[in-house]
Amino acid sequence: MSFLYPLWFWAVIPCIAVSIYLMRRSRSQTLIAPHIAKAMGLELGQNKSLVKVFTLAWLLAIFALAGPSLEDNTRPSMQGNDARVVVMDMSLSMYAKDVSPSRLDQARFKVADMLNLWTDGQTGLVVYAADAYSVAPLTRDSQSLLNHLPQLSPAIMPYAGARADKGVEQAISMLTNAGFQSGQIVLVIDDLSNKEKQAIESMLDGRWQLAILAVATENGAPIPLPDGGMLQTASGNTVVATSQFNNMNNLAQTVGGLFIPIQHTNRDVETITSMSDFLGNTVNDANAQKEITTWQNKGYWLILPIMALALLLFRRGVLFGLVMLVSLSQPNQAFANPWLNSDQQGFQAYQGGDYPKAQQLFDDPEWQGLSAYESGDYQTAIEHFSRLESTRASYNLGNAYAQAGDYDNAIEQYRKVLSTEPGHQDALDNLALVEQLKQQQPQDSESNSKDQSDSDEQQSQSEQSQQDDSSSSESENDGEQPQNESQPDAASDSNPQDEQQQQQQQQQQQQQQQQQHDDANSKPSEDNQQDLTQETQNEQIPEQEDQQASMTPQELSEAEQQKEQDLRQLDRVEAARDPSRLIRAQLQLQAQQKPKPQVTEKNW
Structure with a gap:
């Protein structure tokens, strides 16, 4: 005979201790006087017998939980090793x-x-x-x-x-x-x-x-x-x-x-x-000579005598429930979700779109970075990707830097990818796009300063024109004054009206000049936005800089929208995750570790 769970025999120690305690307690404490209990038929021996029954039931339960095995089951090992x-x-x-x-x-x-x-x-x-x-x-x-x-x-x-x-x-x-x-x-x-x-x-x-x-x-x-x-x-x-x-x-x-x-x-x-x-x-x-031996647990047969002993304790409801609870509780070696590890649980959460939860479940820093990237936490994604040294991690790190607006580090990571994989098309596309976005940053600041200088210049021009108009009006009034000397009161009354008319005319002229200035700058801005979406027309970049220098605030907002569209394009490239691209990257990595194959006559 052997036991599958011999550690249960340690429970014999508290069983004996509790039994001794109950025996001594029944001798020292009684609720009824001994002579009255004897007259009523409630003698001390009955309490002792109940303790003995309880102890025996407990020992049988321990024996059953230990998993006694009287026979084994032997079968050949037929697992194929081919x-x-x-x-x-x-x-x-x-x-x-x-x-x-x-x-x-x-x-x-x-x-x-x-x-x-x-x-x-x-x-x-x-x-x-x-x-x-x-x-x-x-x-x-x-x-x-x-x-x-x-x-x-x-x-x-x-x-x-x-x-x-x-x-x-x-x-x-x-x-x-x-x-x-x-x-x-x-x-x-x-x-x-x-x-x-x-x-x-x-x-x-x-x-x-x-x-x-x-x-x-x-x-x-x-x-x-x-x-x-x-x-x-x-x-x-x-x-x-x-x-x-x-x-x-x-x-x-x-x-x-x-x-x-x-x-x-x-x-x-x-x-x-x-x-x-x-x-x-x-x-x-x-391998037919190899055999596997398994032992059969026969402890469940002891439930029958335990239940028979429990009938004697029927009036002791608490003890009866305790014995049944102990006897029926079989050892269950359970694990937290034994079929899925933490990375697999995180992948399920990732596929379900719960990226923050996936980030907490993943142990792999690369998947943690991808989860943070998808949830929009680009700084956390940068921290996770920075811990890795693979080419794919550098590519993802470049995307995270680009989304965070750190174009210099993004360009550095894309170039790092291309240094190991010159044919990495995604890195080439993203590098060109991020370099274009980086060039757009100083142009935006130049356009802001240009707009400010234009507005100051317009203001000075309007003030100068206002002074010229006022001087001309004064000269005209001086010329007319000799003719109106006989009517000094009328001349003095007409001067405020002339000033109001002049101010209205000046405001209309300024509005027309501003509208003409906006119309003159709006068309180059629209052409510039089209040029930004055409990565192949790199020769037009100097012309774009001159055009962007005269952009109005409204056109700047359009440029920001274009920038957001470009960043969303990065998201689409990353979100595609074509499985064939992953396999292609795996094969390219193996190809880099091998010498370049020789050119043969038949390349197909």
Whole structure:
């Protein structure tokens, strides 16, 4: 006999202590005199018997909670230890449509069917073009691999080309790094050259089993490009992507593998997966001697005698409830949400739009920064992103600086990203946009000072014109005064009216001048706003500075609105988060850690 939870026997100590206390208490304290209790049939022995029953029930409950096990359950360990790597061709020829809807789509469908049929072992995913890269390491979670398949295309590859031997080499490296000395390599390709065939033959030995699925036809087809055109050679001829089935078949026969062309039925997938299952069964037969032993808990049978003893304590309702509570409380090793860790809970909150809660739940500083960024707390996002050293963190840090208005640091972070990834298109776009916004800042201040100087100049001009008008009016009055000497009272009465008329005329002239000045400046401002949205017209920046120097306050508000639209554009770029971009960034990072692949004659 063994016990699953032996720590429960520590409860015997308080059980004995409580029993001794109750026995002594029943001797020293009685509510009824002994001779009266004897006459009534309530002797001291009854109290002692109740204490004994209570103690026995408690001990049985402890024994049951300890989990007594009288027999074990032994079963063989049948967990598969086989491993396989799917190597997918991502050369430009996969765009060909000699198989419907295209070679690329059919390759995705076939690999998805394989992943659904593989229920045991570990599977990895590798893609190749001019070089090979790992998309997902070996894992038992087929669903994670299925999520990657729709994002795979030749467009995400760092370099164009076709090197199937590089894909096989990457697959072998993945298997050996995971500690496997044997495994299966499933090659999903559309063509195989003689050079690739010879290189693969030199890599494979008896440890690695090769299966080739040809996703193409021997006649081939032109290669359509995403822009709608056809792939052409340097001389202008249309490229026709043919397939050499003979090389694939000869390679499979040489290394003792399997070759099968794509079929409209699922027979090709079933053939490859059955080959993998056969290899897995061989591994399981070798491990058949390993067994797993589990003990069965028989403590629940003790509930029956505990309930029988509880009947004797029926009149003691409190004790009865206490015994039942202890006997029925089984140990439950519970955890706070055992199926989701804090990062996963934070991701759920992030997907639900509760970004402040997600920021509190995440332990990963990068996700904390993304949550703070989405909630508009850009300073906190800057603090989180600053703790990271990756290229993606630098890009996100640049976005946070841009949103916070710190364009200098934003430009520095974007340039840092481009120093490691020169082809990072998002960083290039954002860098150009932020530099344009930075140039706009001093122009806004210059326009404010220009407006102030213009207003001062207008005011001085109006004062000068007013003085000229007043002097001219005085001269006219002096000329008329000799003629009106006979009427001095009338002349004195008409002077205030003339001054009022002159002031009204001056105000009208000033309004007309101001309106003409606004009309003269409004058109350049509208042209300037159009120029700000055209990033390709960088040669017009000096002209824009001259135009912005004469912007009115109303036009400045329009410039601020344009700036907000540009910042919202940054938000849209960041919010898109195309999964294919993440995979492309992952492949580009791997490409930077490898030497640049050599240029081959066939780059498709």
